[in-house]
Amino acid sequence: MADFIQIIILGLALGGVYALMASGLTLVFGVMRIVNLAHPIMIIAGAYVSYWLFRLYGLDPIVSMPIAAIVMFCVGIIVYKLVFEREAASAKYSEMTVLLTFAVAMCFDGLLGTAFSNTQRITSPSYATEAIFFGDLFIPKGQLFAGIASLTVIAALVAFLQFTRFGYAIRATTQNRDAAQLMGVNVGLVSIITFGIGIGLAGAAGALVSFVFSFFPAKHWEWIAILMSLVVLGGMGKLAGAILGALILATLAAFVSTYIGTTWSTMTFFLALFVILLVRPQGLFGDPLEES
Amino acid sequence: MAKLLEVKDAVAGYGRGPDILTGTTLSVEAGHVQCIIGPNGAGKSTLMKAIAGLLPLRSGEIRLHGERIDGMRPDQILRKGICFVPQERALFGKMTVRENLRMGGFILDDPHVLGRRIDFVLEAFPILGERAAQSAGTLSGGQQQMLAMARTLIVEPQIVMLDEPSLGLAPQIVEQMYDIVHMLREKGMTVLLVEQNAVVGLSNADRGSVLDLGKTLFEGPASDILSDPRIQELYLGKPTQAA
Numbered sequence: 001m002a003d004f005i006q007i008i009i010l011g012l013a014l015g016g017v018y019a020l021m022a023s024g025l026t027l028v029f030g031v032m033r034i035v036n037l038a039h040p041i042m043i044i045a046g047a048y049v050s051y052w053l054f055r056l057y058g059l060d061p062i063v064s065m066p067i068a069a070i071v072m073f074c075v076g077i078i079v080y081k082l083v084f085e086r087e088a089a090s091a092k093y094s095e096m097t098v099l100l101t102f103a104v105a106m107c108f109d110g111l112l113g114t115a116f117s118n119t120q121r122i123t124s125p126s127y128a129t130e131a132i133f134f135g136d137l138f139i140p141k142g143q144l145f146a147g148i149a150s151l152t153v154i155a156a157l158v159a160f161l162q163f164t165r166f167g168y169a170i171r172a173t174t175q176n177r178d179a180a181q182l183m184g185v186n187v188g189l190v191s192i193i194t195f196g197i198g199i200g201l202a203g204a205a206g207a208l209v210s211f212v213f214s215f216f217p218a219k220h221w222e223w224i225a226i227l228m229s230l231v232v233l234g235g236m237g238k239l240a241g242a243i244l245g246a247l248i249l250a251t252l253a254a255f256v257s258t259y260i261g262t263t264w265s266t267m268t269f270f271l272a273l274f275v276i277l278l279v280r281p282q283g284l285f286g287d288p289l290e291e292s
Numbered sequence: 293m294a295k296l297l298e299v300k301d302a303v304a305g306y307g308r309g310p311d312i313l314t315g316t317t318l319s320v321e322a323g324h325v326q327c328i329i330g331p332n333g334a335g336k337s338t339l340m341k342a343i344a345g346l347l348p349l350r351s352g353e354i355r356l357h358g359e360r361i362d363g364m365r366p367d368q369i370l371r372k373g374i375c376f377v378p379q380e381r382a383l384f385g386k387m388t389v390r391e392n393l394r395m396g397g398f399i400l401d402d403p404h405v406l407g408r409r410i411d412f413v414l415e416a417f418p419i420l421g422e423r424a425a426q427s428a429g430t431l432s433g434g435q436q437q438m439l440a441m442a443r444t445l446i447v448e449p450q451i452v453m454l455d456e457p458s459l460g461l462a463p464q465i466v467e468q469m470y471d472i473v474h475m476l477r478e479k480g481m482t483v484l485l486v487e488q489n490a491v492v493g494l495s496n497a498d499r500g501s502v503l504d505l506g507k508t509l510f511e512g513p514a515s516d517i518l519s520d521p522r523i524q525e526l527y528l529g530k531p532t533q534a535a
Binding site for chain 1: 344345346365366367370371375376378382383384385386387391394395396398399447
């Protein structure tokens with residue numbers, strides 16, 4: 001029984017980090033219908049920001065999380081202006097974004113690889129190797145702090161979406177783009193800022209990832225499928241769904257890792273993706289798909 | 293009477309498709325209810341979308357109080373004073389009735405004014421008041437249309453454009469919708485509406501415009517259109533009297 005509870009604790013703590021990693025991806029899809037395959041490389045870029053701030057100035061990654069978020073927010077705005085803005089009026093915009101974001105991912109992969117090489121890195125604040133014990137149970141401090149920080153950022157995001165004027169504009173644009181325009185929302189501006197926020201969330205997640213996982217630029221290829229499975233399970237564009245998807249799959253992966261083997265843990269996400277697409281392609285919270 | 297809104301030689305269409313508006317001309321006077329009628333495919337809804345900024349003109353111009361508004365974004369046109377309720381009602385199905393009303397006043401900067409107007413609408417339309425916390429997507433068709441039209445009261449625009457407000461509604465509900473149209477006019481707004489049910493639309497309007505194949509064929513008092521035998525035969529479904 002203790003093992004069972006232990007696995008759930010570890011799964012949920014990691015799920016919190018996954019939830020933050022996926023939240024930006026699902027937000028950007030919800031508002032702009034961009035399937036952002038470059039999201040994981042932006043997480044890695046955010047991880048490098050925190051890594052270097054830790055290495056050069058000894059800045060704790062949780063403290064540097066807002067800096068990573070702001071840096072990546074600015075990167076997001078620049079990428080959007082350079083790559084997506086001029087294509088926004090295209091009838092095949094959503095399909096095109098898959099190719100465009102893939103190209104952006106390749107470019108950032110190359111840039112980061114050239115700048116920092118593909119050496120595995122990890123920030124090592126003291127708590128990253130410590131744990132809190134409750135009898136037979138333990139919680140790794142790194143995962144616990146990362147999980148709490150993730151959920152705090154997500155709570156702030158939900159409050160922003162729920163209670164602020166700009167949050168209303170984002171939610172309205174997510175639900176009905178034309179209607180939002182008719183209510184006076186500048187959907188072009190909403191798109192730019194939302195993309196920036198999405199990439200900023202990737203940056204914030206990157207700061208936490210920097211001490212929870214070892215990372216290197218090419219690692220983002222592995223995370224694309226993981227993040228997609230979280231988002232698809234919850235329902236594309238549904239923030240609550242992505243959070244729940246992250247908690248469920250991370251816990252499931254923790255069970256697989258313990259009882260079947262660590263190497264099979266990642267397969268949990270891939271298998272889940274297949275099963276979801278076969279059984280309930282709209283995900284847990286998604287709207288029913290229209291039949292063509 | 294001063295012209296509030298003028299459309300001159302407007303040409304517009306969707307994507308790379310053919311022109312739907314082929315030189316449309318329209319003039320709207322302040323304080324009136326004006327009804328646009330015409331057969332399917334005449335370009336009535338397209339004209340409204342073009343005025344609202346959802347569809348760019350290929351040529352021609354649209355002026356509000358003499359100022360050109362074609363080429364502006366929909367949010368800019370709303371700020372100029374034109375509010376559009378499309379056929380599909382433009383509601384946010386997963387937001388509550390109150391949140392939809394709040395979105396209706398998105399351009400208002402003063403939260404106190406916004407709050408007062410939302411309260412006014414919820415009092416003026418008790419059905420909406422009772423369902424203020426309910427998701428808009430769960431309302432009946434008539435209630436959704438009521439919400440879409442009542443929402444225009446929040447911004448108090450100069451012109452309210454309604455595309456097929458009676459579409460899919462029971463006759464009793466249609467009467468309620470036209471009560472709202474008259475309420476809008478009494479509050480000083482000009483109403484421009486497109487109506488497939490031409491007799492109902494014109495009966496509730498001061499002026500009318502007949503559109504066919506993207507061109508305006510006639511514009512004048514609604515009573516003249518209703519009594520014109522040629523228009524009756526072509527657009528109102530009434531046979532001409534045998535000589």
